[in-house]
Amino acid sequence: YIPSILAAIGGVIEEHLVSIGFIEGVGLGLKADPKAGGASRAQACPSCGAYELVMIEGCMTCRACGHSKCG
Structure with missing residues (x-):
């Protein structure tokens, strides 16, 4: 079940970002920014x-x- 067209588009974008390694996994969010330095x-x-x-x-x-x- 997909509640809206926006949710469907977001799901496709999220899967793509996972496949290229930009985010950890579906629903896990962004990886840590190595340039942030913790400050x-x-x-x-x-x-x-x-x-x-x-x-x-x-x-x-x-x-x-x-x-x-x-x-």
Whole structure:
């Protein structure tokens, strides 16, 4: 049973991605990205939008514009 044409198309695409080795297996998702290096990505700054919001001295601070959530 296929609930929709979209589900059928998605199934074919998923099978193809498994066959070329892009994903682990049907329903298992993407393989780990070897370029990621395990480092977590910083959050987006609400002021400037840059992904540079990190914890500095116990306060979320943007490395790009200096915006701080502590005041």
